[in-house]
Amino acid sequence: MKRTPLLQSFVHAFSGIYQAWRNERNLRIHVVVALAVCGLAGWLQIPLRDWAVLVLTIALVISSELFNTSLEAIVDLISPEQHELAKTAKDVAAAAVLVLAIAAVIVGLLILGPPLYDRLAN
Numbered sequence: 001m002k003r004t005p006l007l008q009s010f011v012h013a014f015s016g017i018y019q020a021w022r023n024e025r026n027l028r029i030h031v032v033v034a035l036a037v038c039g040l041a042g043w044l045q046i047p048l049r050d051w052a053v054l055v056l057t058i059a060l061v062i063s064s065e066l067f068n069t070s071l072e073a074i075v076d077l078i079s080p081e082q083h084e085l086a087k088t089a090k091d092v093a094a095a096a097v098l099v100l101a102i103a104a105v106i107v108g109l110l111i112l113g114p115p116l117y118d119r120l121a122n
């Protein structure tokens with residue numbers, strides 16, 4: 001099998017991000033919320049370790065959304081008709097994103113809550 005050049009692999013990956021961005025409203029919502037959280041974290045001047053946790057959490061949510069988008073495309077390709085297994089595949093993948101999104105909200109509250117309270121109270 002012909003091996004894809006390294007640079008071309010990056011081009012494909014960025015193309016994947018662009019396609020998902022164009023087609024997936026949920027991904028755009030995740031990115032907008034992530035930018036808002038980063039803005040708030042910058043304003044609150046949180047420590048570097050908290051930044052690391054925030055960035056990893058944001059990446060996990062966005063990455064799961066990208067996997068979800070990929071899985072939806074595969075399901076639509078192999079099962080254009082309605083099928084119980086197609087429904088299970090899509091619903092469970094969406095559930096995986098939901099679990100991470102809920103965890104991300106909790107992480108955000110734990111990291112940003114106390115400094116935000118201090119800033120607003122003083």
Ligand SMILES: Nc1ncnc2c1ncn2[C@@H]1O[C@H](COP(=O)(O)OP(=O)(O)OP(=O)(O)O)[C@@H](O)[C@H]1O
Pocket residue numbers: 024026068072075079080081082083084086087090091094
């Ligand atoms: N081929 C199918 N067979 C059975 N049920 C399906 C099928 N395709 C979609 N569904 C059901 O419809 C729901 C929405 O499917 P759709 O492909 O529109 O995803 P979506 O709404 O674009 O998801 P997301 O909002 O995560 O992008 C699925 O979660 C599933 O319950």
